[in-house]
Amino acid sequence: MEILDYDLVILGSGIGGMTAAIHASRKSSARLSICIVTKLHAMRSHSVSAEGGISGVLYPGKSDDTFDLHAYDTIKGSDYLADQDAVEILAKNAPGEIKFFDHIGVPWNRERDGRISQRAFGGMSLKRTAFAADKTGFFMMRALYDEILSYGNIDILHEHFATKLILEKDTFRGIFAIDLNTGEMKLIRAKAGIIATGGASRAYGFTTTSYSSTGDGTALAYNAGLPLKDMEFVQFHPTALIPSGILITEAARGEGAYLRNAKGERFMERYAASKMELAPRDIVSRSIITEIENGRGLKHESGFDYVLLDMRHMDKEVIDGRLPMIKEITVKMLGIDPAEEPIPVRPAAHFTMGGIHTGIDGKVFYGKKDPAKGLWAVGECACVSVHGANRLGSNSLSQCSVWGRIVGEESSDYLKAQAGFERSYAMKPGEEEMERISGILDRKGTVNPYSLKSEMHAVMDRKLYVYRRMKAMAEAVRELHALEKKIGECYIEDKGATYNTNLRDFLELENLMTLSIAIAEGASRRKESRGAHAVVEFPKRDDKNWLVHTIVQKGRGGKPSIYYVPVKITRWKPQERKY
Amino acid sequence: MIRASRYMVLLYASMAGVPAMIFLRVVFGIFGMASLQDAAGFLAGVGLVVFGIVGFVEVYAHPQNKHIEQVNEEAGEAHVLSPGAGRDTIVMSISRFAGGGKGIEMKDYRVKVSKFTTVLEALLMIKETQDSTLSVRYSCRMGICGSCGVVVNGKPSLACELNAEKTAVDGCVKVEQMRAHPLLKDLVTDFDDFFAKHKAIRPGLYRKDGKEKYEAKKEYKQSQEELNRFLPYSYCIMCGLCLDACPISNSNAEFLGPQALSQAYRYYADSRDQDGKKRLFDVDALKGIWGCEFAGACSHVCPKGVDPASAIQLLKNEAAKSILENGE
Structure with a gap:
């Protein structure tokens, strides 16, 4: 087991992760040692597949558009499940981030006078989506990657698959990862961490997303005992x-x-x-x-x-x-x-509205009220929540960049106040994890993990799709728990150390199974139709009983325990949602 | 697709104009005829500028639609909504390598495909149902992440962009690893060196207003013409196929290669960048732009229509021009 030490480790290299790395570095005047750990080559994360654009009111005062209107559209689009204070931050900060990406090289489509063009998008009252053809995410990713290459204090560990988040009670201590190129196990100890691993739409068989969208960081957070929020809201x-x-x-x-x-x-x-x-x-x-x-x-x-x-x-x-x-x-x-x-x-299946339960500053919650120390989450893996029950198109790129900056700067401020570096704690969990991984490779099972994945997909595609039925959802919960039991019987045919994607696929399946169950558990309880969660038996939204965020957390005996927290309503009272 | 005339014009400029200019300057320099030297330089300069302008016009005549045209040609007559296609079995002949002293060996797998199955999907079907030890790098399966570069029937390609049935020759698709990148396992190659070369050309916009760059209060304006100058070169997905096709990259490890050099031009040509001189100086070397012998294979295999070959010739032009204009 190789041991690496950093001030800040960022898990995931999409737009959220790379933006956070840049701003953490800038805020610390390049004093922090930062490591981006990514299971892909950094420039290939799923953010490259974002096509249509990034929302933001670029010209307030010069057009009819306002920050309030962007916020209102987003809140109405969310079917009033978004936290309104967070949405206001999104609307106010998004234009600056579009300009930031202009400054690092994104080839925005332009108007005749050289200004950035904006196009119409679903649920937006006015044209407020900036775009670079229909490869917006790709261009933002290339700009970020190229920008990061000039930072001497940011290391990138390409193709390292993280399998464990190490916390000492409420305090982040590091992560454990496998170097896919060599099979070497690495313990990466750090004073602070940012999870930026994207969504989990590969829980479904029919999805727009990359093969890599397997919700790894979200599942690692859940396994580390951290709460997930609103997982039942899956955007189709x-x-x-x-x-x-x-x-x-x-x-x-x-x-x-x-x-x-x-x-x-x-x-x-x-x-x-x-x-x-x-x-x-x-x-x-x-x-x-x-x-x-x-x-x-x-x-x-x-x-x-x-x-x-x-x-x-x-x-x-x-x-x-x-x-x-x-x-x-x-x-x-x-x-x-x-x-x-x-x-x-x-x-x-396209976007995971739910995710790791964070506060408005991207800080990951530990208990019901208290945040974890030294741990943030950003982007699709996190649930702030700005998208509520349904995200508006082009709000995800703005969310990634706005909170990328926020968590980058926040982590930098946190690290400035940290005097020592607790290195010893992570050793034991690291060694245990190494044994667990070796154990998986040595296992003599009979189940083909790919067949198991197909069975999981069948449940998700049929029973937790666009329209949901109470009976089907209850079945889905039972069936997924039964499938989860078979995980221990999976056989890994590839025993090699070099680029063992058989092992990686199995580890991703473990993560997806965990999150599928979280989706099903949340969905089967929510007796109303709100945003993307449409229940045939309960076709109406029920603000009296269900204007709440669902929290799923690992309970006693490893079973998911569920509770609810209130939605932050500030200036926009819930109304009937009509278009 | 790629028009020869475009290259020929640039080729003349870079191959004929520059040596002629150097020759004239050296000859007149030796004889101490300073004024003649200036005159010759001037004449050569004018010639180059003319060549350069013609080249620019040629290259930018159709920058936007370039890759679309290419796509149309390759798409053939397929029409999905026509009924009646059954499931056919094809043979996937795959190069396998697991290290440990054993060399590369070709192994055949029979796979049932539909008319929609891509080469990547066929590879993953083998992994899921026949041989889980097979390794291939992939992610987005829509031609934008740049992971799945392999050699299919002899041509460097993205596995996700090829239809398996249509690619098959006599019922067989041959899939091998790229050769310009060190082999790790089966179809997976090591990209460390490739990334190092990309880094060496210092990608990323250089700005003198460092604070504004990050605080982003203002907006840098850019006209459509300024955008078009670099846009075709910004489509690079870093898949590494151009390097695999390049005869120079395959024989000279020092050569920065078509990917990195095309990206040097991408940033050089961006009106928002403020580091043009240094960028030009950096690539003005034998391992840089002058290493290119203009096979054009890079542009032929680029799945995104980036055309690195033209980027390199444009850089040669710019380098020659800057020498003429500034003396150094």
């Missing part, structure tokens, strides 16, 4: 390409694309007459499934039911200049030129 993106699930950005509709059913009708008229295709994602996804369930969908030869995303009426220059990747993807994957032919789409 309305327009995922079939059969692969690859994302077709909401910006396509922002730029004017229509959704049509088998009869050729623009069916959104029935569900959101004023916003049509630009209603928030939960509403559009439900509308698509309703159309399909009422026999107005189409049947694909791959077996999927679907509807059509129609871009034929759009200007070809708009498609080529503002949506080039969509064209590239549909041509390469299906041989479809979107200017000539509609694209087959259906809703797919």
Whole structure:
């Protein structure tokens, strides 16, 4: 076991993690030793797949847009489950972050006068989404990675898979990771940590996300006894390409694309007459499934039911200049030129609204009221919460960058006040973890982890999808707990040290299973329909009983225990949500 | 796709113009004919600038649609909504390597694919159902993370962007590891050296207003023309395929290679960057831009249409121009 010491360790190299690294370093005048630990090559994290853009009121005063309007849209979009004080921080700080990314090299699309262009997005009252074609996340990632290379005090450990978060009671002490290239086990001790590992949409079989979106940091936090919040709220993106699930950005509709059913009708008229295709994602996804369930969908030869995303009426220059990747993807994957032919789409798991329970400053909670010491979470793995029950498109990139800066600076301030470095505690948990990993490799089981993963996907795809039924959710809880028991019987065929993705896949499956159960446990209890959680038997939102955040925490005997905490309502009282 | 004329113009500029200019300057310099030297320099300079302008016009004639055109050509006549495709079995012939003294060996696997299965999905199907020891690097499966660069039927490609059935030749898809990067296991190669070269060209915008860069109170304005100058080169996903295709990178480990050099141009050409001179100076070397012998293979295999070959010729042009204009 190799031992490494740092002031700050950042787990994950997406937009949240890398932004935090830069600002932690800046705030400390490059005095901190910082280590980014990532299971991929740092520039390849799932943030690269973000397409449509980043929200932010860039020109208040010069347009009709205001921070309050951005906040209101976000809160209404969240179905009033977002914490309103946090949403105001998002709205106020997002424009500055867009400018920051301008300063580090993102090639924003521009207006004639050289200003940054903004496009329409679902649930946003006005055009407030800045974009770099339809590769916004990719460009932000490359800018961050290139920027970080000039920092002598930031090390990147590429392709290191973290398997344990080490806490001494409420205080962060380090992490344990496997170097995938060599199989070497590493104990990385640090005075502070930031978790930035992204979402867990790979709990589902049909998803827009990268293979790597397995919620590792969220599961590690749960296993370390830390609380998770609102896990039942999973966003289904309305327009995922079939059969692969690859994302077709909401910006396509922002730029004017229509959704049509088998009869050729623009069916959104029935569900959101004023916003049509630009209603928030939960509403559009439900509308698509309703159309399909009422026999107005189409049947694909791959077996999927679907509807059509129609871009034929759009200007070809708009498609080529503002949506080039969509064209590239549909041509390469299906041989479809979107200017000539509609694209087959259906809703797919896309974003984890829930995550590690943090305060408004990104600090991870330890108990019901107290934060952990020296530990923050940022981005999709964290739940602040600004997205509540349903995230608006383009709010995730702003969330990652706004809280990336906040937790970076906060951790730097925290470290300034830390005198000593407690190194000894982490040794024992590190050695135990090393034994656990070796034990997994030595195990003589009979279960193929990939078959087990398929079984988990089947439960999630069928029973915790866009529409949920009480009986099905109760079954899902039972079935997932039964599948979890089989994890111990999994057999790892690859015994090698070098680039053992068989072992990594198993460890990811463990994490996904943990989070699937958290999703199912939260969902099966929430007897109302709010945002992305739509229960057939309880079609209405119930503010009297359920205007609360769900907390799942590992209880006695390892069983999940559930409790609820209030939602922060400041200036926007819950109203009926209509578009 | 890639138009030869574009390169030829730049090729003349970089291969004919520069030596001619150096020759004239050296010859007249030896004879102490300072005024003639200046005149010759001036003439060579004018020639180069003309070549340069023509080259720019050629390169920027279609910068936006370049990769789309390429895509269309490759897409063929496939049409998903046509019914009746069954499940076919193809053979995946995969290069396996696990170290420990054993060399690389090709191993065949039979896989049932649909007409939608990609080469990456076929590889993962093998891993999940036949041989879990197979290793391949992958993540986004949509051609944007740059992980899954392998050599398919002899051509460096992203495994996630290729349809398995359509790629098969006589029912077989041959998948091998890239050769310009050291081999780790099976299809997985080591990128440390590749990343070091990228770092060596000092990517990232350099700004003199350091405080503003991070506090970001203002906005740097940029016109569409200024944006177009570097945009095509900013699509690089760091997949490493260009390096694998480059004959120089494969024979000279010192050469910075098409990826790093294209990124040097990307930042050099960005109107927001304030470090142009130093950037040019850094790559003006034999292991830099002058190492390129213009095979153009990098641009041919780039899955994102970045065209590193043109970036390198543009840098040669800029380097030559700066020598003429500034003497050094």
